[in-house]
Amino acid sequence: MKHFPIFLAVEGRRIVVSGGGAAAMAKLRLLLKTRGHITVFAADPAPEIADWAEAARLRLVRRAAGPGDALCAALFYAANDDAAEDARVARLARADGALVNMVDNLDGSQFITPAIVDRDPVTVAIGTEGAAPVLARAIKRDLEARLPVGLGVLARAGKAFRRAAEALPMGRARREFWAAWYDRAGPRALSQGGAAALRPALDALLADRLDPAPAAGHVAFVGAGPGDPELLTLRARRLLDAADVVIHDRLVTPAILELARREAEIVDVGKTGFGPSTPQAEIDRLIVHHAAQGAQVVRLKGGDATVFGRLDEEIEALEAAGIAYTIVPGITAASAAVASIGQSLTRRGRNASVRLLTGHDMQGFADHDWAALARPGEVAAIYMGKRAARFLQGRLLMHGAAPDTPVTVVENAARDGERVLATTLARLEPALGEAALDGPALVLFGLAPRGAAALRDTPAAPEIRPLKEAY
Numbered sequence: 152m153k154h155f156p157i158f159l160a161v162e163g164r165r166i167v168v169s170g171g172g173a174a175a176m177a178k179l180r181l182l183l184k185t186r187g188h189i190t191v192f193a194a195d196p197a198p199e200i201a202d203w204a205e206a207a208r209l210r211l212v213r214r215a216a217g218p219g220d221a222l223c224a225a226l227f228y229a230a231n232d233d234a235a236e237d238a239r240v241a242r243l244a245r246a247d248g249a250l251v252n253m254v255d256n257l258d259g260s261q262f263i264t265p266a267i268v269d270r271d272p273v274t275v276a277i278g279t280e281g282a283a284p285v286l287a288r289a290i291k292r293d294l295e296a297r298l299p300v301g302l303g304v305l306a307r308a309g310k311a312f313r314r315a316a317e318a319l320p321m322g323r324a325r326r327e328f329w330a331a332w333y334d335r336a337g338p339r340a341l342s343q344g345g346a347a348a349l350r351p352a353l354d355a356l357l358a359d360r361l362d363p364a365p366a367a368g369h370v371a372f373v374g375a376g377p378g379d380p381e382l383l384t385l386r387a388r389r390l391l392d393a394a395d396v397v398i399h400d401r402l403v404t405p406a407i408l409e410l411a412r413r414e415a416e417i418v419d420v421g422k423t424g425f426g427p428s429t430p431q432a433e434i435d436r437l438i439v440h441h442a443a444q445g446a447q448v449v450r451l452k453g454g455d456a457t458v459f460g461r462l463d464e465e466i467e468a469l470e471a472a473g474i475a476y477t478i479v480p481g482i483t484a485a486s487a488a489v490a491s492i493g494q495s496l497t498r499r500g501r502n503a504s505v506r507l508l509t510g511h512d513m514q515g516f517a518d519h520d521w522a523a524l525a526r527p528g529e530v531a532a533i534y535m536g537k538r539a540a541r542f543l544q545g546r547l548l549m550h551g552a553a554p555d556t557p558v559t560v561v562e563n564a565a566r567d568g569e570r571v572l573a574t575t576l577a578r579l580e581p582a583l584g585e586a587a588l589d590g591p592a593l594v595l596f597g598l599a600p601r602g603a604a605a606l607r608d609t610p611a612a613p614e615i616r617p618l619k620e621a622y
């Protein structure tokens with residue numbers, strides 16, 4: 152982070168703008184929303200600026216800025232649409248002790264103005280350190296659509312009610328009160344009765360919450376998808392945002408854990424395929440322990456929780472303890488991997504079924520119906536298949552699979568470091584050994600990557616996650 156975002160108190164402080172054209176106007180439109188005292192220096196100001204001065208919204212000095220004009224100013228904008236003039240006034244303003252912004256000059260600026268979503272007093276500031284203004288605008292557009300226009304009114308009513316809400320014990324009770332207010336009760340009251348209905352609705356909600364029904368713990372088994380936070384479900388995001396405790400596997404990426412509520416307890420019960428692990432019984436015990444205390448627990452599993460996730464053991468532990476649970480589906484590695492190579496898991500005329508196999512199980516390498524799989528056109532997504540590759544290869548060839556059957560290994564599908572290894576059954580080993588993959592990898596038996604050119608034309612927002620070099 153080269154720039155640290157803060158919210159600066161500007162009420163009653165001087166903000167100076169040098170310039171009277173388009174650049175100055177763009178800044179002034181934002182600055183006029185603040186309670187700062189704005190002074191504009193411009194020999195030839197645009198008519199709007201003169202109008203604002205007329206309406207006493209700012210002070211206009213009809214000359215270029217000079218020495219001492221930025222004294223006592225909190226902020227100074229060099230916005231003259233003229234690089235040389237900007238450099239001159241910025242130098243003067245710095246000497247006067249103001250923080251200086253030069254329009255379209257990142258290096259010359261001591262601060263930058265973010266893209267802003269304004270639901271006063273709720274303000275969202277978006278910055279990309281000058282790297283991608285287009286992206287900042289896209290995010291702003293997205294948030295503008297998502298944040299209800301009435302959010303500011305709700306927040307103001309909430310702020311005035313903070314004292315009253317202290318009747319609730321600090322911590323979860325108070326948090327849930329405010330969550331219920333902003334998620335449901337507030338918007339409902341606003342749409343039904345307007346601003347006047349807000350205070351009575353807050354009183355009613357508080358009365359309801361003060362009548363203490365003991366909190367019941369709950370566990371949500373949530374599929375975290377292959378790793379890219381963009382591939383989480385909306386429900387997964389919402390649950391992460393509300394969780395008291397998040398218990399996660401090794402496959403869950405840091406970027407996804409970032410989405411958990413800041414105060415949430417994060418417990419890593421990571422297991423490596425053949426390496427050290429938290430015993431399953433200990434995981435079961437942990438989940439039950441937290442939920443029994445009334446916590447909202449998110450049990451976060453890579454991909455989909457129902458695919459090679461030992462979900463049933465954990466559910467049985469909850470059932471034995473009488474704890475309620477829900478299952479939230481996620482995108483499984485097989486779906487992410489075929490998407491990366493532009494293929495379908497099933498295809499008319501090729502394969503009407505697809506197998507999800509595990510390369511190893513608790514007893515060692517897993518046995519399957521090899522003869523059925525060896526038939527032409529069959530497709531299988533093999534999880535945990537890296538170490539079992541030589542075994543799989545041997546079994547399949549022995550049962551008559553064609554040596555040139557395509558096999559594609561996708562490492563880190565839909566996460567950082569994605570790599571694709573396209574080979575054939577005959578070449579699977581040594582190709583896999585030579586590639587020395589160290590991330591999670593899915594073996595797609597019977598599928599080859601579709602032509603690379605078509606894949607590169609994906610409309611997926613390229614600024615957010617560029618396609619990794621897959622080939």
Ligand code: SAH
Pocket residue numbers: 377378402424452453454455456457458459460482483484485487488533534535536561562563564565566591592593594
């Ligand atoms: N529940 C998970 C699978 C857990 S088993 C799911 O639905 O995806 C763990 C195996 O899943 C790994 O050994 C690997 O084979 C596969 N896997 C998980 N995430 C992956 C990813 N991002 N890319 C490739 N393979 C992945």
